Amino acid sequence: MSRDNVSTADHRPTHTVEDYLMTMHVMERDYGEIVAARLAEMLGVAPATVAMTFKRMERDNWITGKGRKAVHLTDTGREAAHSVTRRHMLTEWLLLKILKVDLPLIHDEAHGIEHAISPHLEERMRDILGDPHVCPHGNPLPGYEDEVSGWIPLTELALDEKVVIRRVHEFAEENPGLLNFLIENGVLPGAEVQVLEILPFNQTLTIEVEGRRVILGFLAARYIFAERHSSG
């Protein structure tokens, strides 16, 4: 009678599997593989829980890679991962633009809603929201990765360089402490920033954001992407 026993790849994945698939999509996109230990960390669950979910996901043909530390999405799994990622990102826009939900809340709120969005509703949302290619944090909807590939992590900037913030990576969205810090300090897509100081021995980067000095550790700065001003 358990729902899991009737779940197959012909049906929509369970909520838990959709949550896994969305994080897996980001890992595969950025690293080319999905490492179980890292996924457990990202999802805030025990490695044993991930191992059990992997078993079910393999049985249902979402992933392959039995008994290995890294797994891969099947074509069906990737399609489902792209679908839930799109629904998540469109829901973020719906919450922000239409429902006027505060920016710090939209990622978590979207997680609660994204699973219930039907294909019909997704299409309506895309039309009403003007067919966005990135989420409000600047992360690409599946298929639009090329449009963000020219944006560079803050850790690659030179001293004094002036850039425009374009993207706060999904892994930063998942970190409420970091996300709130960035929002409070205006380190968000559209903000103009200048690099004031780079201290490699300290692993910190100081930037000016609209008259305010903000110190970021390299670990956090890696997840923030900016666009260089065109020199033309």
Ligand SMILES: [Zn+2]
């Ligand atoms: Zn999000």
Ligand SMILES: [Zn+2]
């Ligand atoms: Zn987002």
